[in-house]
Structures are given as structure tokens and as C-alpha cells.
Amino acid sequence: MxxxxxxxxxxxxxxxxxxxxxxxxxxxxxxxxxxxxxxxxxxxxxxxxxxxxxxxxxxxxxxxxxxxxxxxxxxxxxxxxxxxxxxxxxxxxxxxxxxxxxxxxxxxxxxxxxxxxxxxxxxxxxxxxxxxxxxxxxxxxxxxxxxxxxxxxxxxxxxxxxxxxxxxxxxxxxxxxxxxxxxxxxxxxxxxxxxxxxxxxxxxxxxxxxxxxxxxxxxxxxxxxxxxxxxxxxxxxxxxxxxxxxxxxxxxxxxxxxxxxxxIFEFIYFSRPDSFIFGHSVDKIRRKLGKSLAEESPVVADSADDPVIVISVPDSGNTAAIGYAHVNAAAGIPTRFDIGLIRSHYVGRTFIAPEQNQRELKVKTKFNIVRGVLRGRKVVVVDDSIVRGTTSKALVQLLRQAEPKELHLRITAPPIRYPCRYGMDFPSADELIANHYTTEEEIGQALGVDSLHYLSLDKLILSAPHDPGVGYCTACFTGDYPLPAESELHKQVAEE
CATH class of the missing domain: 3.60.20.10 (Aminohydrolase, N-terminal nucleophile (Ntn) domain)
Incomplete structure (x- = not known):
């Protein structure tokens, strides 16, 4: 998203x-x-x-x-x-x-x-x-x-x-x-x-x-x-x-x-799941993030004959969704991982498009729904993060067209509240949806889902590898910048 x-x-x-x-x-x-x-x-x-x-x-x-x-x-x-x-x-x-x-x-x-x-x-x-x-x-x-x-x-x-x-x-x-x-x-x-x-x-x-x-x-x-x-x-x-x-x-x-x-966003989203970075498998860590998310926020099935359907937002949410479905099922909840969204690989990434007005059109051409998987089901959508909310809201509207019984959004990162100074493109705090609402429930209502849960920062850190002398930059979640930056660093700073 x-x-x-x-x-x-x-x-x-x-x-x-x-x-x-x-x-x-x-x-x-x-x-x-x-x-x-x-x-x-x-x-x-x-x-x-x-x-x-x-x-x-x-x-x-x-x-x-x-x-x-x-x-x-x-x-x-x-x-x-x-x-x-x-x-x-x-x-x-x-x-x-x-x-x-x-x-x-x-x-x-x-x-x-x-x-x-x-x-x-x-x-x-x-x-x-x-x-x-x-x-x-x-x-x-x-x-x-x-x-x-x-x-x-x-x-x-x-x-x-x-x-x-x-x-x-x-x-x-x-x-x-x-x-x-x-x-x-x-x-x-x-x-x-x-x-x-x-x-x-x-x-x-x-x-x-x-x-x-x-x-x-x-x-x-x-x-x-x-x-x-x-x-x-x-x-x-x-x-x-x-x-x-x-x-x-x-x-x-x-x-x-x-x-x-x-x-830490390299593990959550940046890197390809088949890569090893910082000495560790990205795929393995993303599965662990999905498992931790299910431990914190399981979704319960209505009956044994009506399992929870877990889907990912492809491609970055795929392995985390598998991890989520595994733990949800291991807890005794009837659960099935399935393919509910199809992604076109011939459209550029929504966040890659530099200007906001390009994103809304791109999300409509990027994804399509598998109606038979979603219709009448309690659906859990697993994704890596929510930044502006633009793509998330449009995608939820698309998923609603398949008429699921319930739609629950699970995110393998905490809310992003602060600009990154070290190489990500969300420099303005005002652009971040988490800064416009007080609670997860309010954000979920704004996006149009029945429930929303972000992975907690504590669980995120516990799910990441712990090597001697290694910590993680979590400034986009906490505002704790390891290296002070000039105020209001943004893309056009060198043009001023």
C-alpha cells in the first residue's frame, strides 16, 4: 500500500x-x-x-x-x-x-x-x-x-x-x-x-x-x-x-x-525478500514480523467451516502474510492464506512516483481483486506500512467491491510519524496519515476497514536480528534520530 x-x-x-x-x-x-x-x-x-x-x-x-x-x-x-x-x-x-x-x-x-x-x-x-x-x-x-x-x-x-x-x-x-x-x-x-x-x-x-x-x-x-x-x-x-x-x-x-x-525499514520493505542484508535473510525476518503481528492482533473465525482468509498486498506483504496465517492457524483459529489481490508488474510503484497526483491513478491500474476468494469472507489484509494513506484508502475501496463480510488491515510496522533524514521520501510530517489521527481505530475508520492494527515497536525490535554492536534506526516511528540533521531537510534543499 x-x-x-x-x-x-x-x-x-x-x-x-x-x-x-x-x-x-x-x-x-x-x-x-x-x-x-x-x-x-x-x-x-x-x-x-x-x-x-x-x-x-x-x-x-x-x-x-x-x-x-x-x-x-x-x-x-x-x-x-x-x-x-x-x-x-x-x-x-x-x-x-x-x-x-x-x-x-x-x-x-x-x-x-x-x-x-x-x-x-x-x-x-x-x-x-x-x-x-x-x-x-x-x-x-x-x-x-x-x-x-x-x-x-x-x-x-x-x-x-x-x-x-x-x-x-x-x-x-x-x-x-x-x-x-x-x-x-x-x-x-x-x-x-x-x-x-x-x-x-x-x-x-x-x-x-x-x-x-x-x-x-x-x-x-x-x-x-x-x-x-x-x-x-x-x-x-x-x-x-x-x-x-x-x-x-x-x-x-x-x-x-x-x-x-x-x-529497520530495509527489513520491513526496502530490500527484496530473496536478499541477505546486514547478514540476515530478508524473507525470514518478514515471516517473523507477520508471526509477531498475528500474536498481537489475531482475527477470529466465525466457524470452522468459514475460515479467516489472509491475503497480502503483493509483493512486499507476501511473506509476512504467510507468517501471519501460520500463527493465526496455530492458535486454533481456522485460517487460510490465499491470493486475493493480483498485481500488475507493468506499472511503476505508487510510492516511486514522485508527485502525489500520480499515485491515485497508478493504484487503480496496479491491483485487481480475486472476487471468488474475498466475497462473503472475513478477510485479513497484511501489508508492510502506511505512509500517506492515499494508496491504502484506494485499495480498501477496491477490495470492498468484492463484498467481503469483514475487512481487517494488519501492518508489519508501527505508525510512521516522523520524516526520514537518511534516504526515504516522506520528508513532511504533515503528509503522514498517522499524524492526523489519535488512535488506530480512527485511522482504520478513515481508511474504511473494520479494524486496523500496527505492529508495536517493541515487537518489531524483538523480531529483528540482534547481533553484537548492532542497533536499528527507528526514527520514522519514534523521532529519535541517531544523527542530527539540518531542520526540514527535503528533496529540494540543494536548490535553495
């Missing part, structure tokens, strides 16, 4: 593969769910005539399969190294100038960068750099990294990048391509995921290295997961790493926060 909160972009990096851009293309396709506005790839190849590295960029608005044709991949994006990005605009307007990766040439050579996350001091940093003479080509916070790197006086490129990362406070999972290396970095809090894997190159027995936002990208290309890029880590992959197989690792800050703050 309104849990369509895909504001987290996708990043990929490929090193030491003869068709690096093609590998990046497939990875970006696997990560299409993380951003559908625009996509881009920068590749790098050795120019024998010029005796130096050349960088080639190709970007466009639209989906990965629409932007990159076979001709582009074969005849434009040459090289054995590449980085790529799928964009959903969380800062900066959705204009061509803001499509990543960004590429510059400066005194140390070529450098290209792609960013997932949000910086929290964009306004201050941008103003300072402009006063020092910087000229910006875009309105996104991601460009700040390149200006900070280019202006650093550190003696080596690695140290320049480390210094820039220390100055750029906020949420970032980055891939960076230079003339000599592929680099990957995660901020000291570890808000967003980033993983590294390797892919055999059969003709020479070496490995290509791949970095991506999620492991589902590795599954598509047959890459082997090595490990997560750690929080506060700058990872370097160069020719020496290719020879030795030993990744090079540098810390970003000397005194990182004592506890990570992984974005």
Missing part, C-alpha cells in the same frame, strides 16, 4: 571483468525495486593509444531495460570496470542533471561515484563549497562527495576520499571508481546495506569483484557473496586484490559510534 517507500537507491560496482558494464546492467536490473526514475553506468577502459584510462558514461530516465540497449552495452560502455546507479530522488529534483553516477576529472585523474543515502548537512556543506568557488552541476547531495575529494589536500587519493567521507556526515553506501581501483564505503552508523562478492573469470582463473546494495544482484549473475562492507569501512579493490584475493580495508573515522543503526 503506502508502504511503497522505495526511496533507497541502488548502487553497484564491478572490477576486473571484460564485460563490466554488462555485469553492472544485470545487477541494476536485479535492484530495480530500489529506484525507477533513472539509471546510469560509468565504465572504464584502458586506451592503448593515449596510454591512460578513459571513463565512459551513459545515463537516462526510465527503467534499466529501457535505458541500456545491447548496442550501448557493446559499443559505448567498454571496459573491465564499471559502477552503476538506480535513482529515486530523495534530494534534488528528478531532472537529468541529477542522474548518477557522477564523473569528474581532477588532478589525480578520473573519479566516478554513485550514492545511496542522504547527507544531513547538505545545505551547510554546499554553501561553504560555493563560497570557496565550487560550481555545482546538479542539485543532489551526492555531488558534494566529489567536490570534497577534489578539494582535499591529502597526498594520496585514498586519503582524499577518507577525508571527504569524514566531512560528509549522514547516511551513505557508496561505490567509487578511479583509474586504479573500485572502492566501496558505508557510513559510521551503517544505515544502508552494501555487500561485496566475486565472480569467476574462466579464461584466466581470476575473479571479478562485484559490489551491490543487496545480494539478489549476485544471484542473477552467479556471483559468490564474500561479506558485507562494514559500517565505517572504506573497501578498496585494485590489481593487487585481484592477484592476492585479500580485500583492502580502511576505517573512515577513528572513533565510530559504539552501536550501528541499521535502517
Amino acid at each position: 503506502d508502504g511503497e517507500v522505495r526511496a533507497a537507491c541502488a548502487v553497484v560496482g564491478v572490477y576486473n571483468h571484460p564485460q563490466a558494464a554488462t555485469i553492472a546492467y544485470y545487477c541494476l536490473h536485479a535492484l530495480q525495486h530500489r529506484g525507477q526514475e533513472a539509471t546510469g553506468i560509468v565504465s572504464s577502459y584502458w586506451d592503448e593509444q593515449k596510454r591512460r584510462r578513459r571513463f565512459v558514461s551513459y545515463k537516462g530516465e526510465g527503467l534499466v531495460l529501457e535505458v541500456f540497449t545491447p548496442e550501448v552495452l557493446q559499443n559505448v560502455l567498454w571496459g573491465d570496470a564499471a559502477i552503476g546507479h538506480n535513482r529515486y530522488s530523495t534530494t534534488g529534483s528528478p531532472s537529468p542533471a541529477n542522474i548518477q553516477p557522477f564523473h569528474i576529472t581532477y588532478r589525480m585523474g578520473n573519479i566516478a561515484l554513485a550514492h545511496n543515502g542522504n547527507l544531513v548537512t547538505t545545505r551547510t556543506l554546499r554553501r561553504r563549497l560555493q563560497e570557496e568557488g565550487a560550481i555545482f552541476q546538479s542539485t543532489t547531495d551526492s555531488e558534494l562527495f566529489l567536490h570534497l575529494i577534489a578539494r582535499s589536500r591529502q597526498p594520496t587519493q585514498i586519503e582524499q576520499i577518507r577525508e571527504a567521507l569524514r566531512l560528509a556526515r549522514g547516511a551513505y553506501s557508496l561505490v567509487i571508481l578511479t583509474d586504479t581501483a573500485l572502492l566501496a564505503a558505508r557510513d559510521p552508523w551503517g544505515f544502508r546495506p552494501l555487500v561485496v562478492g566475486r565472480l569467476p573469470i574462466h579464461h584466466n582463473g581470476q575473479y571479478a569483484y562485484v559490489v551491490a546494495s543487496e545480494t539478489c544482484a549476485f544471484d542473477l549473475i552467479g556471483a559468490e557473496y564474500i561479506r558485507d562492507v562494514q559500517r565505517n569501512e572504506l573497501l578498496v579493490i585494485d590489481e593487487e586484490v585481484v592477484r592476492t584475493g585479500q580485500l583492502k580495508s580502511y576505517s573512515i573515522v577513528d572513533d565510530p559510534p559504539p552501536t550501528a543503526r541499521h535502517c
Whole structure:
């Protein structure tokens, strides 16, 4: 429903593969769910005539399969190294100038960068750099990294990048391509995921290295997961790493926060269920969220011959709905999981569409009901979240057309009451439906359901993995921001 909160972009990096851009293309396709506005790839190849590295960029608005044709991949994006990005605009307007990766040439050579996350001091940093003479080509916070790197006086490129990362406070999972290396970095809090894997190159027995936002990208290309890029880590992959197989690792800050703050929404909604992020299966955790939801708010059947029908809002609600149905049935309540909603996969995500007036039309073209499953039944609808309420209300109206006996809505997240400062696109508290009503009952009445229950924050935290030194960012539920941000951070902050 309104849990369509895909504001987290996708990043990929490929090193030491003869068709690096093609590998990046497939990875970006696997990560299409993380951003559908625009996509881009920068590749790098050795120019024998010029005796130096050349960088080639190709970007466009639209989906990965629409932007990159076979001709582009074969005849434009040459090289054995590449980085790529799928964009959903969380800062900066959705204009061509803001499509990543960004590429510059400066005194140390070529450098290209792609960013997932949000910086929290964009306004201050941008103003300072402009006063020092910087000229910006875009309105996104991601460009700040390149200006900070280019202006650093550190003696080596690695140290320049480390210094820039220390100055750029906020949420970032980055891939960076230079003339000599592929680099990957995660901020000291570890808000967003980033993983590294390797892919055999059969003709020479070496490995290509791949970095991506999620492991589902590795599954598509047959890459082997090595490990997560750690929080506060700058990872370097160069020719020496290719020879030795030993990744090079540098810390970003000397005194990182004592506890990570992984974005818990990555488990609830952002990531694909077939991915492993932060070292854990997304599918397994979503099932657990559904089970916890059933423990808190079961729906009782009227009789053994008239079971409760549990359906999901596809696709993100699927595995949670299975978990809910399992626990509801285990409690002795006649329950059946069924398919009550059919989703068209040829329509963009409702929350991906940046402007509100585009969402209402899209929900009508995105879902259809299976009337025979729903008519005359007590139906439980399981979904991940409610943000504005626009999609939820329209979908409830659609479900009512099937004439269910009762309609109960169960949400695997607490009410969202606060704007995200670290990469999600609901910056205005006034846009959030939970801030317009006092109780679940009032929200449920506004949406048109017989009952509504959100998973409690306590149950959410208990359902998430608990690794040493790892905590979760729950600021969108609680207002407790682990990293202070400039007030009223929003998408157009860099345009002011």
C-alpha cells in the first residue's frame, strides 16, 4: 500500500571483468525495486593509444531495460570496470542533471561515484563549497562527495576520499571508481546495506569483484557473496586484490559510534525478500514480523467451516502474510492464506512516483481483486506500512467491491510519524496519515476497514536480528534520530 517507500537507491560496482558494464546492467536490473526514475553506468577502459584510462558514461530516465540497449552495452560502455546507479530522488529534483553516477576529472585523474543515502548537512556543506568557488552541476547531495575529494589536500587519493567521507556526515553506501581501483564505503552508523562478492573469470582463473546494495544482484549473475562492507569501512579493490584475493580495508573515522543503526525499514520493505542484508535473510525476518503481528492482533473465525482468509498486498506483504496465517492457524483459529489481490508488474510503484497526483491513478491500474476468494469472507489484509494513506484508502475501496463480510488491515510496522533524514521520501510530517489521527481505530475508520492494527515497536525490535554492536534506526516511528540533521531537510534543499 503506502508502504511503497522505495526511496533507497541502488548502487553497484564491478572490477576486473571484460564485460563490466554488462555485469553492472544485470545487477541494476536485479535492484530495480530500489529506484525507477533513472539509471546510469560509468565504465572504464584502458586506451592503448593515449596510454591512460578513459571513463565512459551513459545515463537516462526510465527503467534499466529501457535505458541500456545491447548496442550501448557493446559499443559505448567498454571496459573491465564499471559502477552503476538506480535513482529515486530523495534530494534534488528528478531532472537529468541529477542522474548518477557522477564523473569528474581532477588532478589525480578520473573519479566516478554513485550514492545511496542522504547527507544531513547538505545545505551547510554546499554553501561553504560555493563560497570557496565550487560550481555545482546538479542539485543532489551526492555531488558534494566529489567536490570534497577534489578539494582535499591529502597526498594520496585514498586519503582524499577518507577525508571527504569524514566531512560528509549522514547516511551513505557508496561505490567509487578511479583509474586504479573500485572502492566501496558505508557510513559510521551503517544505515544502508552494501555487500561485496566475486565472480569467476574462466579464461584466466581470476575473479571479478562485484559490489551491490543487496545480494539478489549476485544471484542473477552467479556471483559468490564474500561479506558485507562494514559500517565505517572504506573497501578498496585494485590489481593487487585481484592477484592476492585479500580485500583492502580502511576505517573512515577513528572513533565510530559504539552501536550501528541499521535502517529497520530495509527489513520491513526496502530490500527484496530473496536478499541477505546486514547478514540476515530478508524473507525470514518478514515471516517473523507477520508471526509477531498475528500474536498481537489475531482475527477470529466465525466457524470452522468459514475460515479467516489472509491475503497480502503483493509483493512486499507476501511473506509476512504467510507468517501471519501460520500463527493465526496455530492458535486454533481456522485460517487460510490465499491470493486475493493480483498485481500488475507493468506499472511503476505508487510510492516511486514522485508527485502525489500520480499515485491515485497508478493504484487503480496496479491491483485487481480475486472476487471468488474475498466475497462473503472475513478477510485479513497484511501489508508492510502506511505512509500517506492515499494508496491504502484506494485499495480498501477496491477490495470492498468484492463484498467481503469483514475487512481487517494488519501492518508489519508501527505508525510512521516522523520524516526520514537518511534516504526515504516522506520528508513532511504533515503528509503522514498517522499524524492526523489519535488512535488506530480512527485511522482504520478513515481508511474504511473494520479494524486496523500496527505492529508495536517493541515487537518489531524483538523480531529483528540482534547481533553484537548492532542497533536499528527507528526514527520514522519514534523521532529519535541517531544523527542530527539540518531542520526540514527535503528533496529540494540543494536548490535553495
